[in-house]
Amino acid sequence: MARAGVTIARLAEAAAELADEVGLENVTVSELARRFGVKDASLYSHLANAHELRVRVAVLALAELADRVAAALAGRAGKDALVAFANAYRDYAKEHPGRFTAMQVELDPETAKASAARRHSDMTRAILRGYSLVEPDQTDAVRLLGSTIHGFVSLEQAGGFRHHPRGADESWGRVLDTLDVALRNWPTHAADPT
């Protein structure tokens, strides 16, 4: 009997595709085994448990997205870079909804460190080079960007913007404009005009 050639990498890839098709919560070890033409128990020599599957998808997605963002950012600066960054993020979520939801699973410290999470924050910081911000404002700005972009895409994917005439695309453009303005006029000292 020829071997099926199951690898942890191919397993993660297949799990990611399955997640995009049927949603992350329906990604199951059994179904994956079925797709590899193998018994479910066989996969436990590659995996510790079903949860690891989700973690692998998360790590995979983080790395894929980091690559895309890096490509989108190449040769751009300022608002141009900001928009390219944000669109890379949003487009990825639209193409790969399962992978995107996987990215939100909590990673244990070691896995997080080994993941592309650091690349993400580094690239976000790189965008801020177009705006003059020093620590700790830079970190705060990184968090603002991450929060707003992630939040918008999350809410959009959850259907939060669907039942309203105003299109999500228009709002998205406006949100990015606003972020750009906010970064250029960063409140250096506490905002306290009457």
Place this chain on the structure above:
Amino acid sequence: MARAGVTIARLAEAAAELADEVGLENVTVSELARRFGVKDASLYSHLANAHELRVRVAVLALAELADRVAAALAGRAGKDALVAFANAYRDYAKEHPGRFTAMQVELDPETAKASAARRHSDMTRAILRGYSLVEPDQTDAVRLLGSTIHGFVSLEQAGGFRHHPRGADESWGRVLDTLDVALRNWPTHAADPT
């Protein structure tokens, strides 16, 4: 045999508590039946399926949070209202992590309409009365606020801000300052300064 007194409302409440204790993904019909001293099959006269449980928790959480936000907003305006609103949201997520994740499940249109989702967007709009914005800018601003606040809280809960010296509270304050400034200087026409 005395009846257990299971109600859909008590069921939703218990599910919400369970979600906060063990995470939404571990909320199970069987465990809930156990807590009510009843067989799991008995609950299916109250529920259509396990998914309905999560939907019920989401609706419950939406309503609870709307009440809190309404209370927080009473008698406040401008930045004061903005901060109260945002803190109500963040505090709720900290107290009730399971309920908070439940709020992100996709609701079908009818359920969504019957939920407190509308109250949420109305209250967000109310905040904007302190800033002078007209449609469609108002909708865009509502979405900006929702996205940033939701995104920040999501990332914080997922542990995104944990392994960095800068405290999340400080960043949170700065993010709210920035939102306030952004709303006051809303880019009415496309931002295009060289």
Place this chain on the structure above:
DNA sequence: TATATAATCCTAGAGGTCCTAGGCAGGAAG
């Protein structure tokens, strides 16, 4: 080449969850 080692896959099975079908009993309405 022969053999040891390790990796891949198997069967068997325990235990958990979801959900359907059909039955019984206790309270309410006639």
Place this chain on the structure above:
DNA sequence: CTTCCTGCCTAGGACCTCTAGGATTATATA
């Protein structure tokens, strides 16, 4: 008192997770 409805039951099928131990295949070493 009878009838009906409702809340709960038992029984059971289908699926999933994961463990234990055995068999087979590939690889490294003598």
